[in-house]
Amino acid sequence: xxxxxxxxxxPDGAGKTTALQNLVPLLKACTDEELVVSREPGGSPISEKIxxxxxxxxxxxxxxxxxxxxxxxxxRQHLIDVILPALNDGKIxxxxxxxxxxxxxxxxxxxxxMDEVAKxxxxxxxxHLPDLTIYFDVTPEVGLARIRKDHEEAMDxxxxxxxxxxxxxxxxxxKLVKDNPQRIVSIDASQDPDMVVADALAVIQKRxxxxxxxxx
Numbered sequence: 001x002x003x004x005x006x007x008x009x010x011p012d013g014a015g016k017t018t019a020l021q022n023l024v025p026l027l028k029a030c031t032d033e034e035l036v037v038s039r040e041p042g043g044s045p046i047s048e049k050i051x052x053x054x055x056x057x058x059x060x061x062x063x064x065x066x067x068x069x070x071x072x073x074x075x076r077q078h079l080i081d082v083i084l085p086a087l088n089d090g091k092i093x094x095x096x097x098x099x100x101x102x103x104x105x106x107x108x109x110x111x112x113x114m115d116e117v118a119k120x121x122x123x124x125x126x127x128h129l130p131d132l133t134i135y136f137d138v139t140p141e142v143g144l145a146r147i148r149k150d151h152e153e154a155m156d157x158x159x160x161x162x163x164x165x166x167x168x169x170x171x172x173x174x175k176l177v178k179d180n181p182q183r184i185v186s187i188d189a190s191q192d193p194d195m196v197v198a199d200a201l202a203v204i205q206k207r208x209x210x211x212x213x214x215x216x
Contacts (some may be wrong), residue, residue: 003087004208005128007098008200010136011170013143015196017096019136022197024094027204030212036086039096044081050074057147068106069116076124077101084128092211099125100133100176100203101183108172109165132207134200135177136189140166142146 010016017039024037038044041051053059054070075098086093099121107117138146140163177184185207187199205212 001090001211003090004033004211005083005087005095005130005132006093007095007100007130007133007205009097009100009104009133009138009165009173009184010106010137011138011143011173012190013146014136014138015146015193016134016136016189019189019193019196019200020094020096021081022193023200026197026201027092027094027212030205031092033211034091035094036082036090036091037094037096038078038082040078040098040101041071043078043095047074047078047081049119055160064106064110064112067110068102068112068120071102071106072120072124075121078129079125082197087128098130098133100135100173103176104169104172108175109169111168114172114175130183132204133180133184134203135173135184135186136176136196136200137173137186138189142190157190 008016008020020037024035028035040047041054042048050070050073054062054067054074078095083093083095099118102121103114103117106112107114143167144163177186185203187196187203189196191199
């Protein structure tokens with residue numbers, strides 16, 4: 001069986017990371033295939049080093065295009081080190097963020113241009129888009145309120161950006177959902193967390209019924 005590549009996307013505070021953590025055991029219970037779980041930026045040793053540079057709150061003078069290029073570089077290394085080996089072995093690859101994050105955050109949020117950032121990442125990923133992307137939708141106001149409640153003292157450089165930045169990110173994500181209906185499925189992340197996980201599980205089972213059919 002060829003591998004399956006699923007990415008999880010959403011603005012800051014959408015709860016996708018927690019949802020993914022809670023989703024993994026449910027997925028393992030309904031398939032016999034091996035799951036590989038990773039994240040971006042990061043996911044492999046070199047990519048994690050780049051992550052530290054990108055998110056360091058002391059790097060407040062980083063040029064926007066430098067930021068976009070660093071994300072693309074980290075993504076390329078993650079693809080080579082983790083994603084492609086998993087897919088080539090027929091495994092199920094789950095990643096917390098992938099290319100859509102750069103298009104939304106740097107392309108839209110930083111106003112570099114969604115098409116321009118997409119082109120940078122086309123070079124980095126060399127055609128390897130996810131088979132399915134689940135987008136956890138929440139308004140910037142709700143997402144940022146969640147972040148401040150949970151870890152305001154540890155907010156990273158992007159989380160500390162202005163509300164206008166986060167509104168542009170959200171609008172960019174909505175455009176990506178509209179423009180990629182075959183790949184991206186949006187779920188309401190403002191619901192109760194258990195409902196969010198249930199919706200994500202249902203989306204995956206509907207898309208890949210022969211793989212997530214109950215396992216043993």
